[in-house]
Amino acid sequence: MATDSSTLIGKSVRELRALLTSGSVSAREILQDHIQHIERFDPELGAFNCLTTHLAYEQAEKIDALVKKREPLPALAGVPVAIKDNICVPGYPATCSSKILQNFVPPYSATVIERLGASGAIIIGKTNMDEFAMGSSTENSAFAPTHNPWNVKKVPGGSSGGSTVAVAAGFSTLSLGSDTGGSIRQPASFCGVVGMKPTYGVVSRFGLIAFASSLDQIGPLGREVEDVATCLQVISGHDKRDSTSLPFCLPTQSETLASGVKSMRIGIISELSGQGIDDDVRCSLKQAGETLQSLGAVVDEVSLPNSKHALSVYYLIATAEASANLSRYDGVKFGLRNQEADDILSMYFSSRSDGFGAEVKRRIMLGTYALSSGYYDAYYKKAQQVRRLIKQDFDRAFSQFDLLICPTSPTVAFELGAKTADPLQMYLSDIATIPANLAGIPGISIPCGFSQQRLPIGLQLLGPALADSKLLAAAYAFEKATQFHTVTAPVLTASAKH
Amino acid sequence: MNYEPVIGLEVHAQLKTKSKIFCGCPTDFGGTPNDHVCPVCLGLPGVLPVLNRRTVEFAIRSGLALNCEIAEVTKFDRKNYFYPDLPKDYQISQFDEPVCRGGHLTIAGKKIRIHRAHLEEDAGKLVHAGAAGLHGSEYSLVDFNRCGVPLLEIVTEPDIESPEQARLYLTELRNILRYIDVCDGNLEEGSFRCDANVSVRPVGQKELGTKSEIKNMNSFKAVQRALQSEIERQIAVLEAGGRVVQETRLWNEATGTTFPMRSKEEAHDYRYFPEPDLVPIVIDRKWVEEIASTLPELPEQRRSRYVSQYELSPDDATVLAESKELSDFFDAALSIGTPAKAAANWLMGPTIGYLNENKLGFDSTKITPENLRDLTAAVEAGTISSTTAKQLLLEILASGGNIANLIAEKGLVQISDEKGLTEIASKILIDNASQLESYRAGKSKVRQFFFGEVMKATKGKANPQIVNKILDELLTQNT
Numbered sequence: 001m002a003t004d005s006s007t008l009i010g011k012s013v014r015e016l017r018a019l020l021t022s023g024s025v026s027a028r029e030i031l032q033d034h035i036q037h038i039e040r041f042d043p044e045l046g047a048f049n050c051l052t053t054h055l056a057y058e059q060a061e062k063i064d065a066l067v068k069k070r071e072p073l074p075a076l077a078g079v080p081v082a083i084k085d086n087i088c089v090p091g092y093p094a095t096c097s098s099k100i101l102q103n104f105v106p107p108y109s110a111t112v113i114e115r116l117g118a119s120g121a122i123i124i125g126k127t128n129m130d131e132f133a134m135g136s137s138t139e140n141s142a143f144a145p146t147h148n149p150w151n152v153k154k155v156p157g158g159s160s161g162g163s164t165v166a167v168a169a170g171f172s173t174l175s176l177g178s179d180t181g182g183s184i185r186q187p188a189s190f191c192g193v194v195g196m197k198p199t200y201g202v203v204s205r206f207g208l209i210a211f212a213s214s215l216d217q218i219g220p221l222g223r224e225v226e227d228v229a230t231c232l233q234v235i236s237g238h239d240k241r242d243s244t245s246l247p248f249c250l251p252t253q254s255e256t257l258a259s260g261v262k263s264m265r266i267g268i269i270s271e272l273s274g275q276g277i278d279d280d281v282r283c284s285l286k287q288a289g290e291t292l293q294s295l296g297a298v299v300d301e302v303s304l305p306n307s308k309h310a311l312s313v314y315y316l317i318a319t320a321e322a323s324a325n326l327s328r329y330d331g332v333k334f335g336l337r338n339q340e341a342d343d344i345l346s347m348y349f350s351s352r353s354d355g356f357g358a359e360v361k362r363r364i365m366l367g368t369y370a371l372s373s374g375y376y377d378a379y380y381k382k383a384q385q386v387r388r389l390i391k392q393d394f395d396r397a398f399s400q401f402d403l404l405i406c407p408t409s410p411t412v413a414f415e416l417g418a419k420t421a422d423p424l425q426m427y428l429s430d431i432a433t434i435p436a437n438l439a440g441i442p443g444i445s446i447p448c449g450f451s452q453q454r455l456p457i458g459l460q461l462l463g464p465a466l467a468d469s470k471l472l473a474a475a476y477a478f479e480k481a482t483q484f485h486t487v488t489a490p491v492l493t494a495s496a497k498h
Numbered sequence: 499m500n501y502e503p504v505i506g507l508e509v510h511a512q513l514k515t516k517s518k519i520f521c522g523c524p525t526d527f528g529g530t531p532n533d534h535v536c537p538v539c540l541g542l543p544g545v546l547p548v549l550n551r552r553t554v555e556f557a558i559r560s561g562l563a564l565n566c567e568i569a570e571v572t573k574f575d576r577k578n579y580f581y582p583d584l585p586k587d588y589q590i591s592q593f594d595e596p597v598c599r600g601g602h603l604t605i606a607g608k609k610i611r612i613h614r615a616h617l618e619e620d621a622g623k624l625v626h627a628g629a630a631g632l633h634g635s636e637y638s639l640v641d642f643n644r645c646g647v648p649l650l651e652i653v654t655e656p657d658i659e660s661p662e663q664a665r666l667y668l669t670e671l672r673n674i675l676r677y678i679d680v681c682d683g684n685l686e687e688g689s690f691r692c693d694a695n696v697s698v699r700p701v702g703q704k705e706l707g708t709k710s711e712i713k714n715m716n717s718f719k720a721v722q723r724a725l726q727s728e729i730e731r732q733i734a735v736l737e738a739g740g741r742v743v744q745e746t747r748l749w750n751e752a753t754g755t756t757f758p759m760r761s762k763e764e765a766h767d768y769r770y771f772p773e774p775d776l777v778p779i780v781i782d783r784k785w786v787e788e789i790a791s792t793l794p795e796l797p798e799q800r801r802s803r804y805v806s807q808y809e810l811s812p813d814d815a816t817v818l819a820e821s822k823e824l825s826d827f828f829d830a831a832l833s834i835g836t837p838a839k840a841a842a843n844w845l846m847g848p849t850i851g852y853l854n855e856n857k858l859g860f861d862s863t864k865i866t867p868e869n870l871r872d873l874t875a876a877v878e879a880g881t882i883s884s885t886t887a888k889q890l891l892l893e894i895l896a897s898g899g900n901i902a903n904l905i906a907e908k909g910l911v912q913i914s915d916e917k918g919l920t921e922i923a924s925k926i927l928i929d930n931a932s933q934l935e936s937y938r939a940g941k942s943k944v945r946q947f948f949f950g951e952v953m954k955a956t957k958g959k960a961n962p963q964i965v966n967k968i969l970d971e972l973l974t975q976n977t
Contacts, residue, residue, distance in 0.1 A: 324586075371578070
């Protein structure tokens with residue numbers, strides 16, 4: 001145990017690295033403190049489905065051996081990272097917070113897990129989520145909901161609620177989420193942390209249990225932009241096991257992160273910044289625009305006329321892909337099987353009826369319908385055409401602007417149970433994040449203020465495809481100028497007060 | 499009323515790439531169940547397919563050999579249906595942008611148009627415990643070894659006019675795929691499978707009748723028989739004033755009839771949509787040209803060359819060219835000076851007979867082109883008799899060797915010594931007085947007996963022409 005254990009929770013990657021290098025703290029001590037912090041506070045918050053303690057200690061030992069030998073430390077040496085439970089860590093369950101995969105233990109590693117391991121990160125646990133990443137509040141977990149560390153009566157957002165709470169509550173320095181329609185950015189906004197969805201294809205999807213393959217993208221969450229940038233650098237890069245992965249290398253962050261927003265042209269998306277947006281959120285956005293302007297950016301309004309169709313398009317394409325992706329959970333090979341069924345059809349029906357939750361079933365049915373003969377042209381095909389129009393809107397906007405901004409979510413975190421009875425209301429929570437997934441472009445949510453109820457508000461920055469570094473640079477400049485990220489959820493400092 | 503059948507065929511040819519279409523597992527037939535599998539071909543959660551480039555090359559190669567247009571851009575789609583042998587419960591196939599379109603092949607002067615050929619992954623196999631099939635079995639197990647083996651599905655237009663033509667088409671198609679070395683065409687191992695669509699209509703009617711699809715045929719003969727039986731069934735239905743129902747029927751080899759598959763099993767809406775885990779493939783024209791430049795001579799070209807260059811009959815040319823290995827050997831033997839007619843005769847007669855009898859492929863024989871050249875030369879020179887030559891050929895096919903050495907070792911040189919043979923023949927006539935008597939009484943066939951006895955006495959080595967000449971003389975003398 002470190003002499004002053006309280007200081008190890010809430011540290012940045014840079015700070016942990018300095019402590020390790022100086023020899024004042026070991027990776028094992030960092031890990032122990034984080035596990036203790038989790039054991040103390042996670043029962044109330046429910047961020048984790050399981051801890052990967054054994055693996056974590058193994059990884060920590062390796063780092064301590066490097067320190068002992070005075071060998072150079074890799075980029076994420078000793079940094080605790082929490083992993084969304086739809087990303088495969090070999091030897092540990094990958095449940096997608098679903099009953100149907102409750103006992104599924106992947107024998108292989110996701111590419112991102114290999115890359116984190118190679119960069120010295122400590123995988124600390126698997127985090128709760130909406131079942132199969134379908135949801136915006138982490139209430140669709142088959143196990144238990146996750147709670148918002150700013151106010152446990154509120155949802156943390158979703159579907160990467162567990163991963164987001166892990167960093168917001170100080171359970172880990174970084175975490176990985178997956179973002180299909182906003183599942184990293186929206187919870188980041190609700191929990192006052194930084195969450196990024198990279199350009200589609202920048203991070204390998206190998207080992208990510210698919211929801212909607214053409215939209216899914218793994219991304220990092222952290223308390224500071226620099227940490228998120230470091231993590232993205234580690235997990236990104238071409239992977240021959242994912243055919244949609246791009247042969248692209250991010251420029252190293254030391255070259256770009258501090259490049260600022262001076263003379264950048266930044267467009268505020270009018271369709272996503274007016275009607276239907278909470279007053280507090282609108283107010284913060286206005287201030288954010290002014291901040292950026294004060295940093296030397298040129299800020300103006302921009303229109304994305306087809307963004308109003310994004311939600312409908314998304315719920316056709318994502319559900320269509322999901323309906324096929326989730327077919328394999330049929331009781332034949334792994335996962336839940338209803339043992340009472342006495343023929344193949346009833347086994348399919350009963351295993352899937354028992355194994356999937358209501359939202360997952362709703363989306364499988366929606367997607368199956370959209371692809372059915374006679375409906376394909378009117379739904380799936382039409383949705384693909386409109387998807388192209390949405391992409392073209394962005395192309396036009398990026399011919400005039402370097403980056404676009406809008407609120408990450410129309411509201412701050414809502415009460416648990418407030419929207420569970422009304423799927424459409426729940427879907428609207430992602431209205432500002434979905435367009436980026438449809439267009440394949442990068443987006444990041446960073447803290448930009450608080451509501452009157454002291455709940456975090458997130459600012460979303462969007463960039464053209466492969467402008468991930470530019471996006472991080474703007475976010476970094478904003479963070480430095482505002483310091484919202486220094487205001488943290490109470491639980492984060494609770495260990496320190498102890 | 500007179501009816502005519504209209505037939506279209508769908509062939510699933512397994513491409514003989516080393517590894518599977520979307521992962522690195524081996525494609526070898528058989529093996530311990532679930533030994534040739536990995537997370538990708540098992541469709542475990544989180545894994546992704548990566549296209550094996552070689553399968554596209556093989557598809558292009560096939561397309562070129564079948565006179566198809568090769569797509570500039572091709573893509574994969576998901577075909578959705580639930581079945582335990584399909585681990586993802588969707589098959590990665592090609593829906594509206596196949597690699598190949600619009601080809602044809604010619605059989606006996608008739609052009610059969612090919613609608614399309616596309617790539618897809620094979621499914622696994624169910625093994626039913628306690629029964630031959632699903633019905634009556636206690637439980638079923640799945641062997642995923644075959645899962646992800648690349649298939650090329652080749653679909654004809656409804657151009658085939660008879661069951662016989664269907665058989666010819668399949669024979670020729672299999673032949674072509676073997677010539678270009680993309681498929682081993684082994685029906686027993688399921689590497690070449692065929693489904694048939696058939697309808698009948700009154701002669702002269704333009705519109706097509708209602709078709710049925712026939713599955714479960716395990717040989718070309720079975721395809722021919724199944725089509726014949728189905729055509730007769732459909733005609734009988736129509737003659738009785740009934741209507742043919744569009745359905746899938748299974749061929750029962752034992753009863754020689756088709757029967758309908760349960761409708762539940764075929765009520766599919768496959769909900770095809772583009773496979774989002776793979777990107778569209780742009781097929782570079784240079785690549786196509788490169789592949790085209792490596793295409794070997796195809797069966798049709800080879801047959802016409804045999805007829806025009808070597809003056810073989812079209813039937814002989816067909817028999818020879820039916821096996822690429824055999825006709826490659828024929829060409830090799832001719833290139834070192836073996837006379838065409840003799841080579842063709844030795845190969846088509848005793849060689850094919852030997853292969854059929856022992857159920858062997860030509861590539862399992864030990865014969866070399868030099869062997870055939872030496873053999874024909876020895877016969878031509880009169881060194882050995884054709885009877886000896888045939889024995890020698892069979893021996894060489896089975897065990898290999900050198901013709902000259904074998905002739906010397908076994909003392910097989912033909913006896914053309916007239917004096918010695920006359921002595922042997924005279925002794926035989928004397929020893930077989932009763933036969934000689936009946937010959938003289940007019941039973942001229944007995945002459946054959948004497949000939950045989952001389953050959954027996956010389957262990958087949960006597961020069962038959964000389965024996966004949968001697969027998970003529972002796973039998974005339976003694977009259």
